[in-house]
Amino acid sequence: MVDDLSFSIAPGECLGVIGPNGAGKTTTIRICLGLTAPDGGSIEAMGGLSMPRDARAIKAQLGVVSQFDTLDPDFSCAENLMVYARYFGMSRRQIAPRIPQLLEFAALSHKADAKPGELSGGMRRRLSLARSLVNDPKLLMLDEPTTGLDPQARHLMWERLQLLLQQGKSILLTTHFMDEAERLCSRLIVIDHGRKIAEGRPRDLIAEHLEPDVVEVYGNGALGLAQSPLKDFAARVEVSGETVFFYTQDARGLLNALDSHKGLRTFHRPANLEDLFLKLTGRQIREDG
Missing domain, CATH: 3.40.50.300 (P-loop containing nucleotide triphosphate hydrolases)
Incomplete structure (x- = not known):
């Protein structure tokens, strides 16, 4: 339709x-x-x-x-x-x-x-x-x-x-x-x-819909970070599977804070179209209709 x-x-x-x-x-x-x-x-x-x-x-x-x-x-x-x-x-x-x-x-x-x-x-x-x-x-x-x-x-x-x-x-x-x-x-x-x-x-x-910096965090204990004080470093936090996504204007403070969390892996990158797509349409996969 x-x-x-x-x-x-x-x-x-x-x-x-x-x-x-x-x-x-x-x-x-x-x-x-x-x-x-x-x-x-x-x-x-x-x-x-x-x-x-x-x-x-x-x-x-x-x-x-x-x-x-x-x-x-x-x-x-x-x-x-x-x-x-x-x-x-x-x-x-x-x-x-x-x-x-x-x-x-x-x-x-x-x-x-x-x-x-x-x-x-x-x-x-x-x-x-x-x-x-x-x-x-x-x-x-x-x-x-x-x-x-x-x-x-x-x-x-x-x-x-x-x-x-x-x-x-x-x-x-x-x-x-x-x-x-x-x-x-x-x-x-x-x-x-x-x-x-x-x-x-x-x-x-x-630029209109997203913060410029994205930090993906995964590993043991990553999911608990979504509701931890670390969320204050980000404008928005999302969880998909075993990965936590922090969307921020400047990732430096968040990355410094994450250094003290052992066993976690991080990936820092600029926001992209996939982030835009997921923000506007949601992360849930839908069947063809």
Whole structure:
């Protein structure tokens, strides 16, 4: 469910949508694609076109990478691109010169004749990204594009997305990786239960909602510190599992006090998007809805 959610995306901007499982991220993508009809409101894109009235014209300028693998297993990498291009009414003559370029962009030139089943997970995701570009879209909609990838494959995917942003393409990205959101997104919206609860640039949101220093404490006796006099060193204290999180304007006093507590381990770091996400949406994991 999505409730009173509004946003805009500028050319060359990556707008990230983050939220817990079941918050409405995928539903938002489906509404923007015209796959789910909203109960009210409007969707405008590409200089005055509106959904569903101009659905065909809008979709002709969109590229989509879903969180599920929709590649055709019976076709080679090059054939997957060729067949997908035909859905946009492109002739073989139009798409043939682009296929080598798209495969090179995806670092898959050496796999042109391979079928998706012969590729690694990261290669399949890059092929899906290349396929989304066959029609040279102005806007890309990416729904959890790096889920299930190892760190190396994720970084390679990020490099490709950053190249697309440099080319002036716009990206609407849903993700549950906070490092991905911070790396790629110039602006974020945080949604929960289908409603927008925060919007802004990543660093601005962190500064607005969080103290700058975070000290994580774990080990024997750590949980008891949450209600000890040490809490006075922090603006806010949270407990998650066996770890106590102290959020403070300046961690030096707290770290000095913790030196006398033997058997504890500490980790001092700046506040990040994960802290923001957990503060705004809660630490409890929810099931997909």
